[in-house]
Amino acid sequence: MTTSTGIKSLLRWFGGLICFFATFSPAISQNIPVSFPMINEYLRREQVIGEKGTDLSFNYRPITLNKALDSLAFIKEDGILERFGKPLTKKNSLLQFNLLPLQATQVYNAAYPYGWGDGPVLPARGFQHLLEVGLHASVGILSVQLYPQFFHAQNLPFQEYDESLPTDYFWAISLFVTQIDRPIRHGTRSITQVLPGNSHVKLNFGSFAAGISTENIWWGPGQNHALVLSDNAAGFPHVTLNTTRPAKTFIGNWEGQYFMGRLDGSGYPFFSDGAYQHLFSPYRDDWRYITGISISYAPKWLVGLSLGFTRSFMMYSETLRDGGFYTWFPLLEGLRKEKIGLMESHLSETDQHLSVFARWVIPEAKAEIYGELMRTDHPLNWRDLFLNPEHARGYILGFSKYFPLSEKDLLSVKMEMTQTENSIGSLVRWGEKGGSYHSGLGLYENFQVRHGLTHRGQVLGSGLGHSGNLTLMEISKINGLNKLGLTLERWARDTHFHNFPKANGLDVLRWVDLGLGAVFDRQFHHLLLSANAKFIQGHNYNYAVQESNSLGDFGKRKANFHSRVKIAYLF
Numbered sequence: 158m159t160t161s162t163g164i165k166s167l168l169r170w171f172g173g174l175i176c177f178f179a180t181f182s183p184a185i186s187q188n189i190p191v192s193f194p195m196i197n198e199y200l201r202r203e204q205v206i207g208e209k210g211t212d213l214s215f216n217y218r219p220i221t222l223n224k225a226l227d228s229l230a231f232i233k234e235d236g237i238l239e240r241f242g243k244p245l246t247k248k249n250s251l252l253q254f255n256l257l258p259l260q261a262t263q264v265y266n267a268a269y270p271y272g273w274g275d276g277p278v279l280p281a282r283g284f285q286h287l288l289e290v291g292l293h294a295s296v297g298i299l300s301v302q303l304y305p306q307f308f309h310a311q312n313l314p315f316q317e318y319d320e321s322l323p324t325d326y327f328w329a330i331s332l333f334v335t336q337i338d339r340p341i342r343h344g345t346r347s348i349t350q351v352l353p354g355n356s357h358v359k360l361n362f363g364s365f366a367a368g369i370s371t372e373n374i375w376w377g378p379g380q381n382h383a384l385v386l387s388d389n390a391a392g393f394p395h396v397t398l399n400t401t402r403p404a405k406t407f408i409g410n411w412e413g414q415y416f417m418g419r420l421d422g423s424g425y426p427f428f429s430d431g432a433y434q435h436l437f438s439p440y441r442d443d444w445r446y447i448t449g450i451s452i453s454y455a456p457k458w459l460v461g462l463s464l465g466f467t468r469s470f471m472m473y474s475e476t477l478r479d480g481g482f483y484t485w486f487p488l489l490e491g492l493r494k495e496k497i498g499l500m501e502s503h504l505s506e507t508d509q510h511l512s513v514f515a516r517w518v519i520p521e522a523k524a525e526i527y528g529e530l531m532r533t534d535h536p537l538n539w540r541d542l543f544l545n546p547e548h549a550r551g552y553i554l555g556f557s558k559y560f561p562l563s564e565k566d567l568l569s570v571k572m573e574m575t576q577t578e579n580s581i582g583s584l585v586r587w588g589e590k591g592g593s594y595h596s597g598l599g600l601y602e603n604f605q606v607r608h609g610l611t612h613r614g615q616v617l618g619s620g621l622g623h624s625g626n627l628t629l630m631e632i633s634k635i636n637g638l639n640k641l642g643l644t645l646e647r648w649a650r651d652t653h654f655h656n657f658p659k660a661n662g663l664d665v666l667r668w669v670d671l672g673l674g675a676v677f678d679r680q681f682h683h684l685l686l687s688a689n690a691k692f693i694q695g696h697n698y699n700y701a702v703q704e705s706n707s708l709g710d711f712g713k714r715k716a717n718f719h720s721r722v723k724i725a726y727l728f
Contacts, residue, residue, distance in 0.1 A: 160420050170502055187242050187255060187293040187302055188219035189375040190355040191388040192275050194260075194723040196663075198240070198380075199638050200638040202713055204687075206472045206559050206567065209521030212403045214412055214463040216453045216516060218375035219355065221366070222280035224402035237638065237680065242293055243728035245326050253295045257665040260289040267718040269294075269315045269669065270342075272695060273382070273620020275721070276306065277352055279343055280615075281313030289354055298361050300368075306391075310347060315426035317428050318339045319701035324433070326665065329658040334536075337609030337623055339441060339616060352391055359397075364404040376451045376467050378516035378527035379553045381629055382575045382619040384600075385467045385531060386514050387448070390615035393418050393447075401435040401440050403455065413452035417485070420471070423614025427584040435603030440607055443473045447610070449510075450488055456695035461518035471606045489640035492535065509608040510537060510618075514553075524560040528552065531618075545604040547580035550620070551600040559635075567635040567641065577601070578624045578652040580596055585616060599653055624653035631676065639678040646692070654700055666697035666712040672719075685725040693717040 180690030189196055194675035197218065203209045209229035209313035213220075222241055245340020262275055263286055270280035278285050291304035316326075318341075341349050352371075359368030374395075375387040396420030402412035421444050426434055443672030449469030456462060472485040477484050487507055514529035534549040562568050577600045601623045602609035602615050610617050621627055626649040648670040655667045674691035 164697070175304045179465070181302065186270060187240070187257060187300075188221055188372060189225075190260075190289075190304065191218045191375045192262075192723075193258075193637050194682075194725050195640075195685050197242075200225060201380075201544040202557075202559070202569075203519055204634070205520065205525045205557055207522045211461045211518050211520065212405075212410055212455070212514060214358040214378075214453050214465075215402070215457055216287045216376065216378050216397070216463060216465055216514065217412055217414060217451070218374060219372055221361075224364075228402045237685075237727065238652060240683065240727045245292075249423075251296060251336075255293045256728050257291045257293055257302070257528070258728070260287075261493060261724045262287040262289075262364050263722045265718075265720045268715055269695070269698075269717055270718060271719040272693075273719065274388050276354075277308045277350065277613075278364050278622075279310055279312070279348070281310050281312045281343065282315045283695075284312035285310040291354070291356070299365070300357070300359045300361055302355070302357045304355040306350075306352040308348070308350045308352060310343075312343060312347050313504060314345070314429075314613040315342070315476065316433065316699060317430075322665075322699075322701050324436075324660045325661070327665055328436050328710075329435040329661050330654055330661065332624070332657060333434070333599055333602060333653060334427055335438045336604060336607050337599070337613055337616075338607075338611045339526075340423055340425040340429070340614050340668075342425075343614055345429050346427050361401060364400050364402050366400065367398045368396070369619070370395055374416070376414070376449075377465075377514045377529045377553070378463075378486075379529060379573065379575070380555060380557070381573050382553055382621065382627070383450075384529050384551055384553060384575075384577075384618045385469060385610075386508055386617055387619065390612040393420055393612045393617075395419070395447075398488070407457070409457040410455040411452065412455075412463075413450070415448075415450045417448045418622070420447050420608070420612045420617075422555060422608055423611075425614060438607075441473055443475055445471050445473055445606060446477045446485075446606060447471045448488060449594065450577050451681070452596055453514075456591065461520065463516050464675050465509070465514050467512045467514075469510045469610075470507050470509075471608065471610065474602040484698045506605045508603045508610070509533065510601075524557060526556045528554045532599065533603060549600065550580065551575075551577040551725050553619075554712040565636050569631070569633045569635050569640070571631045572629070574628045575619055575621060576626045576658075577619050578649070579622050579627050582674075621648070622651060624651050624656075625649065626652060633676060639683070640676060640678040644672070644674040646670070646691070647672070648672070658700075664710065665700045666702060666710060668698060668712075670694070670717075671696070674719075674721065683727045685723075685727070691718070691721060 201215050213228040266282045284610040285308045288307040296302045353374040357370035359366045371392045371394050373392045374386045376386045395416045397416040399414035400412045451467035453463050453465035512531035514641040516527040518525045531551045553575045557571045560568040628647045631646045633640050650668045657666045671690045672693045674690045678687045695715040697716040702710045703713050
């Protein structure tokens with residue numbers, strides 16, 4: 158075959174593909190990014206107060222805009238949603254182009270890192286800026302979204318550890334620090350990156366979509382945190398098959414996602430200056446394969462209730478290559494170690510993450526309750542699971558309640574509690590090992606895949622990390638997209654930094670941050686502004702005992718200021 162003949166054949170094939178897509182009506186199917194300001198929260202709130210339908214579970218994000226509007230029965234009066242993508246072509250054109258909103262995010266930490274979410278935004282000190290803008294194109298069932306991110310972080314220095322702590326302290330925390338790629342500071346210089354962001358190429362058919370994506374994924378009913386997948390790290394490249402709206406059956410509605418993707422390491426030491434690195438084993442120089450599935454079911458007979466589960470696996474690419482076809486689909490593996498085989502499970506070099514969740518929307522009460530329970534390690538058998546359900550677990554519990562103040566104003570009360578710290582039962586389970594007492598591994602790490610459930614040095618699930626506990630409460634006044642309110646937070650940070658050394662006889666204290674903040678959301682025609690600011694008092698900063706008296710031991714106090722401003726312009 159000559160070169161010209163080959164090119165003609167390729168053009169005919171491409172033309173045929175376009176004609177195939179053209180036989181379907183155009184679908185404007187841009188996705189609302191997980192971190193997009195105000196709109197995700199607004200859609201969920203409208204459902205809870207009874208203004209829209211209860212079909213959509215809000216257990217999965219990103220939300221496909223036109224499918225969400227259909228599932229929630231939105232009407233044209235919601236003008237801000239109609240303007241989410243500005244059409245650049247005529248409505249009846251075969252090929253549709255839409256200009257996506259311009260987003261700008263600024264995060265600031267005055268004294269030390271604080272905060273979570275927002276994709277590539279880091280736990281770092283100083284200013285960080287994230288700019289996002291892009292296009293969406295569709296022809297028939299084909300959807301192409303290009304939504305890159307431009308990111309810059311000052312990444313200023315701060316006290317990463319207390320030099321007065323003995324070497325035994327750092328040896329104790331090294332038992333689990335080297336099981337997760339989560340550096341305290343990402344290098345010693347400022348950071349500038351251009352990322353693919355929330356981009357995808359997908360085919361949409363009915364209630365489903367399939368394709369390639371680098372979008373952030375959110376699984377579960379949590380509003381501020383998710384245990385398995387959230388927007389706490391930059392989006393990773395993955396192949397996906399997912400629902401875009403509830404798939405309706407005679408017994409109820411189904412939603413879910415299956416994906417296969419790639420995770421990368423940070424390349425940074427735990428402490429940016431390399432201190433105590435001789436205690437921390439080096440990480441494998443290899444990328445990780447991750448695959449997962451999540452399914453949510455809404456029973457036809459209980460309106461507003463959704464029940465779901467998730468399961469994911471990780472392994473290094475070397476294991477993937479050497480293991481053959483079956484290693485691509487570890488989700489088919491049994492739930493019990495006895496079923497797999499004890500030695501086979503121990504030597505498999507794969508890590509599992511399993512969670513169950515529920516959300517119940519009660520529009521008549523203008524309220525919702527939800528929860529999620531996650532477990533990392535396989536149980537030995539069913540007896541082990543029922544006798545020790547708290548092993549290697551984390552959880553989220555939350556609720557929202559809205560009180561009408563007038564025809565348009567609402568009083569909102571929201572509370573969410575997230576715990577990723579291992580339970581006390583782990584101390585009993587692991588006991589003494591190697592002459593030291595320790596409490597096993599955390600929620601996001603295990604010994605087989607030593608990078609843990611991370612991508613580029615950030616946990617894919619909760620931004621609290623492998624052992625943090627957060628209680629958050631928000632009280633606000635709401636009118637449509639507009640909100641003005643106060644937040645209260647208590648964050649016990651990296652409690653294993655306290656638990657492991659304490660179990661080995663070292664005098665250390667829990668580091669607890671207490672935060673008081675204000676939130677302000679406002680729509681100015683095409684412009685959305687979302688801002689929050691927090692004053693934080695850190696107690697026992699970096700865990701060391703600074704003084705003791707008759708009242709007890711005291712650590713260092715450190716004040717901090719955290720702010721986040723998000724602006725979106727809908728053209």
